[in-house]
Amino acid sequence: MAASTLTTNITPAQKTKYLDQFLSHYKEVTVAEQFGQKVNLAHGEGKTVDWFRYHPLAKVTSAGSEGAKGFTYKALLGMNITATLVEWYDQVDFSMLHWATSRDRHLAAGVATVAQQASESIDREIIHQIVEHGIWPLPANAVNSLGVLDADKYAEGVKCDVITSTTAVSLDETTFGTNQLSANSESLDGGWACISKGRGYGHCSRIASFESTSNQMVLTNAAPETMMSAGDTTPTEFTLMAPFFASTALTSAHTISTECLNKAVEILRKNGAKKFANGRYACLITPEVHRQLLSDKRWRETAIHSPQIADGGHKNGMVATWADLDFFIHTSRPKYASTLGTVNSMSEGGTGRYMFTLCMGMDAFGVVGLEGMSAPRLSFKIPQPDDGNTSNPNNTYGTIGWYRAWITKPLNANFCVGLLSYV
Secondary structure (H helix, E strand, C coil): CCCCEECCCCCHHHHHHHHHHHHHHHHHHCCHHHHCEEEEECCCCCCEEEEEEECCCCCCCCCCCCCCCCCCCCCCCEEEEEEECEEEEEEEEEEHHHHHHCHHHHHHHHHHHHHHHHHHHHHHHHHHHHHHHCCEEEEHHHECCCCCECCCCEEEEEEECCCCCCCEEEECHHHHCCCHHHHCCCCCCCCEEEEEECCCCCCEEEEEEEECCCCEEEECCCCCCCCCECCCCCCCEEEEECCCCHHHCCCCCCCCCHHHHHHHHHHHHHCCCCCCCCCCEEEEECHHHHHHHHCCHHHHHHCECCHHHCCCCCCCCEEEEECCEEEEECCCCCEECCCCCCCCCCECCCCCCEEEEEEECCCCEEEEEECCCCCCEEEEECCCCCCCCCCCCCCCEEEEEEEEEEEEEECCHHHEEEEEEEC
16 A cells, blocks of 8 residues: 655654554554455546446346357446545644654654544545445344344335336335335335346435335435336346334344344345455444444354454454454444434434444445555645745644545445444
8 A cells, every 4th residue: 555745854764654654553444445446547547437337147048059140149238337536635733842842752643643534534435335325225123033034124126117217216016015015104214225136236225205105215316327117128126125114113132143144145145246355255343233243142152253364355454254254343333313214314423323234245336546545645744944834924833634536436235235233
């Protein structure tokens, strides 16, 4: 990981020391970014980058004819996903007196603090984008002790009715009307909708509102293209979850369990999510969820708690391995308030009671940076006499700052299961 430093009146040894300290802290705290599909833009090639998300191909169901000519090729369908670099940065100042009286001690602490803020800011944005726009959502109370999904809280394979909008979607009565989820008059308000098949594949959105008389839901984030109805050859299919309705409210009994984890792995496999280099999926948990898992006897007694087992894989923040999952602790707590029937936004604190655990495979999200700046740039401005800075005429303070041209983007919600549990 490379970074640059801008310094004034600091020895080469000090430059190396502070830059190494900055990168060490940055890499130690940054967890989520290591799982993203990385793209670096070269200098002079603009600010926009794109990925291409292919739709899965239909299975071949019969053998072909020997020596057949004039073969009809299937279309390789998909869509571009674009992102534009934006600037992330911050800085702190320190006094001339402090610089003059405790130089090394002050900068050492300041660099560590700035590095932690940079890494937590980047990780927080990745988590925020995933839980708002890029997950296959699954509430803890939708999975029973046998690993079976509760149809009152969760629905798969729901198709569209005739539609012309990328935001207002009428659900097909045949696939949705038979599901218990539809029995509650406004059960989808504030829930999630993930496109699991067909046009718009991989897109996830919160549900702004749902009208039971017409079975129409309004998506908070418009689909990237107009979806296909149940009457088409390849109709769009949704996975739906309603987390904040009275019948689906989570309680203190709904913590992450081994049944939930097994179901998450099952969904990732079913959706075709690829494992990482070490042959396992990644599971991002908060300290609270880690504590809950340690109370689960089946998990505690079979999980391996040594980071060294991830040979050839990702190790940053890793605390355990269980089944096909490597567990990593992150501190960007994606909480939601338990207000019923509303589109709640993610927060790290406050009165939030619902928290996401993220189980993901490769290519669930992407990260983009400027070539040569894969880590934030570190800069020093040291107070010194007569530097010509009119905003600091008496040279009473200096600054330490970080800067990064960067962006993150969810790529395929089918490759990232969000387990919603109570904390």
